[in-house]
Amino acid sequence: MLDPRLLAERRDEVAESCRRRRVRADLDGAIAAYEAVARLRGAVDEANRLRNEHQKSGNRKLEAAEREAHVAAGRRLKEAVAAREAELAEAETRLAAAAAELPNFIHPDVPDGGEDDARELRRHGEPPRFDFAPLDHLALGEKLDLIDFESGTRVAGPKFYYLKNEAVLLELALVRLAVEMIRREGFTLYATPDLAKPDVVAGLGFNPRGEETQIYSIANADLCLVGTAEITLGGLFADRVLDEAELPIRLGGLSHCFRTEAGSYGRESRGLYRVHQFTKVEMFAVTRPEDSEAMHAELLALEERYFQALELPYRVLDIAAADLGAPAFRKFDIEAWMLSRGEAGGYGEVTSTSNCTDYQARRLGARFRRSGAKRTEHVHMLNGTAVAVSRALVALLENHQRADGSVAIPKALQAWCGFDRIAPK
RNA sequence: GGAGAGGUGGCCGAGUGGCUUAAGGCACAGGUUUGCUAAACCUGCAUACGGGAAACCGUAUCGAGGGUUCGAAUCCCUCCCUCUCCGCCA
Structure with a gap:
C-alpha cells in the first residue's frame, strides 16, 4: 500500500x-x-x-x-x-x-517492459557441454528412482510429487547448506507456520482470494496455505514498533510453499519446475529506509554465493517493470542453467530477491522509531530465496549428470547429504 | 472437545452507568536535595489522525466488532485470545 x-x-x-x-x-x-x-x-x-x-x-x-x-x-x-x-x-x-490497486514506486534503474525485458547484469560459469546424450531431470529422476510424479498425481493431483531415496537427503542437504550459510551471516533461523490468516497474506501484498489467486485457502478454516515464508516472516512485524537499534533484522525461514499455479497449466507443466508444493529457505530483512538498497545487494550476494557453492552456471537479472508484481520496488532473479529449459537448455529462475520498501510495512503497520524521535516511520522490508528445493534439484540433476548415468554431488553439499554421487541402482 | 476463570496504559493493578481528561504502584526520562556499593522528593511519561511555528488544542482507542443510552472500561449480543481442570493425542 x-x-x-x-x-x-x-x-x-x-x-x-x-x-x-x-x-x-x-x-x-x-x-x-x-x-x-x-x-x-x-x-x-x-x-x-x-x-x-x-x-x-x-x-x-x-x-x-x-x-x-x-x-x-x-x-x-x-x-x-x-x-x-x-x-x-x-x-x-x-x-x-x-x-x-496501486503498486509500489519503481527504482529508477528498473528496465522497461515485461517478462522478456529483464536486464542481464552478469553471468557466472558456463553451461555444461555433454559428450553424451544428457537426460532431463524427469528422466534422471525416474532412472535413479529419485522422483515419483505418477504417484504424486494419483494421491494429491497433478503437479504433486514424491521425492525418494537420495533426493530426500538432497532436500535436507540443500536446506542445511542454506541455513548454515545465512546463520553465519547473522540471520535468525525460523521454521514457520505453513498457514497464515488471509489479512496477513494480503498485508504482504498477496491476493488471498479471487480467480487469479496463487494462494490456496483451507475449506473449513479462515486460513491460507502460504506461498512463501515471506508471508509468515513479514507477519511477525504486523502492528509492531521496533527500536532503531534493533535494525537491521535478518531472518531465515524454513517452510513449505504452496501455489495453485492458476492459469499456468500447459506451461512447463511437466517436472519439478512448476509444482504445487515445495520446500524453501527464505531470507527476510527489515531495515531503515536508507539501508534497504544495501540490504538488497547483500541478499543477492548471498543467493549468488549459494549457487556458486552448488557449482551451477547462472545469470543475474534486473527484472523489468511489468514483471515486478505490485509490492516490489526492484527485483533481482537468479536463473540457473537447466537442460529442460527451451529446446536445448536455457536459464530458469531459481531465486528471486525483492526490495519492497515500505509498501508491505504500511499495510502491516510495521514501524520503527529513530532514537530520540517522537514519531514512528515505516520500515523497509526485503525478501530473497536462499533455496527453493524443487528448482535447485532441477538444476543440480541436469547440470551434474555424468556419462555413466550418475549424478555428481558438489563438494559443498556432500558434508550434509553423506554421498558424493547418485549412481543408477 | 467439555467445564470454569480472565483480557484495562511498557509492566502490575483499581475501577459494576455521569465526580475517570483511567486511581495507585513499578519501570523509564528530566530536575532538586542529601551525599556515596545509593535514597528521598518534584515533574514528566501511550498510540493514531487532524489543527498549530511552538506551547498546546481537538478526535478516537480499556481484546475485536455490533447494540442499549442524552452519557459505557462499566449493561446486552457475537467473535477472538490467555490461564486452570478434564478428555483425546504426535
Missing part, C-alpha cells in the same frame, strides 16, 4: 508506475477518495466534539423539563455523529479498494 497522503503530491510517479507495470488503476479515484476521507474525518471529529461537550454539560442535577430538553438535544447530536460516521465509512471503503 502506498501512503495515501502522497498520491496527489507524487501523482505523476504513481501513474508512471501503473503504466510501466501495466496495471490499470483508478488513481484519480483514489486521490478523490482520500480527500473525502480526510474531510469526513474532520466532520466526524467535530460532531463528536459537540456531542462530548453536550454530555459534560449534563453531568449535574437538572430539573425534569431541563433534563428532557437535554436528552432530546443529545439524541439529535448522536444522530448527527452516526450520519457523518456512515459517510466516512463509505469513503474509507472506497479509498481502501482504490488504494489496494
Whole structure:
C-alpha cells in the first residue's frame, strides 16, 4: 500500500508506475477518495466534539423539563455523529479498494517492459557441454528412482510429487547448506507456520482470494496455505514498533510453499519446475529506509554465493517493470542453467530477491522509531530465496549428470547429504 | 472437545452507568536535595489522525466488532485470545 497522503503530491510517479507495470488503476479515484476521507474525518471529529461537550454539560442535577430538553438535544447530536460516521465509512471503503490497486514506486534503474525485458547484469560459469546424450531431470529422476510424479498425481493431483531415496537427503542437504550459510551471516533461523490468516497474506501484498489467486485457502478454516515464508516472516512485524537499534533484522525461514499455479497449466507443466508444493529457505530483512538498497545487494550476494557453492552456471537479472508484481520496488532473479529449459537448455529462475520498501510495512503497520524521535516511520522490508528445493534439484540433476548415468554431488553439499554421487541402482 | 476463570496504559493493578481528561504502584526520562556499593522528593511519561511555528488544542482507542443510552472500561449480543481442570493425542 502506498501512503495515501502522497498520491496527489507524487501523482505523476504513481501513474508512471501503473503504466510501466501495466496495471490499470483508478488513481484519480483514489486521490478523490482520500480527500473525502480526510474531510469526513474532520466532520466526524467535530460532531463528536459537540456531542462530548453536550454530555459534560449534563453531568449535574437538572430539573425534569431541563433534563428532557437535554436528552432530546443529545439524541439529535448522536444522530448527527452516526450520519457523518456512515459517510466516512463509505469513503474509507472506497479509498481502501482504490488504494489496494496501486503498486509500489519503481527504482529508477528498473528496465522497461515485461517478462522478456529483464536486464542481464552478469553471468557466472558456463553451461555444461555433454559428450553424451544428457537426460532431463524427469528422466534422471525416474532412472535413479529419485522422483515419483505418477504417484504424486494419483494421491494429491497433478503437479504433486514424491521425492525418494537420495533426493530426500538432497532436500535436507540443500536446506542445511542454506541455513548454515545465512546463520553465519547473522540471520535468525525460523521454521514457520505453513498457514497464515488471509489479512496477513494480503498485508504482504498477496491476493488471498479471487480467480487469479496463487494462494490456496483451507475449506473449513479462515486460513491460507502460504506461498512463501515471506508471508509468515513479514507477519511477525504486523502492528509492531521496533527500536532503531534493533535494525537491521535478518531472518531465515524454513517452510513449505504452496501455489495453485492458476492459469499456468500447459506451461512447463511437466517436472519439478512448476509444482504445487515445495520446500524453501527464505531470507527476510527489515531495515531503515536508507539501508534497504544495501540490504538488497547483500541478499543477492548471498543467493549468488549459494549457487556458486552448488557449482551451477547462472545469470543475474534486473527484472523489468511489468514483471515486478505490485509490492516490489526492484527485483533481482537468479536463473540457473537447466537442460529442460527451451529446446536445448536455457536459464530458469531459481531465486528471486525483492526490495519492497515500505509498501508491505504500511499495510502491516510495521514501524520503527529513530532514537530520540517522537514519531514512528515505516520500515523497509526485503525478501530473497536462499533455496527453493524443487528448482535447485532441477538444476543440480541436469547440470551434474555424468556419462555413466550418475549424478555428481558438489563438494559443498556432500558434508550434509553423506554421498558424493547418485549412481543408477 | 467439555467445564470454569480472565483480557484495562511498557509492566502490575483499581475501577459494576455521569465526580475517570483511567486511581495507585513499578519501570523509564528530566530536575532538586542529601551525599556515596545509593535514597528521598518534584515533574514528566501511550498510540493514531487532524489543527498549530511552538506551547498546546481537538478526535478516537480499556481484546475485536455490533447494540442499549442524552452519557459505557462499566449493561446486552457475537467473535477472538490467555490461564486452570478434564478428555483425546504426535
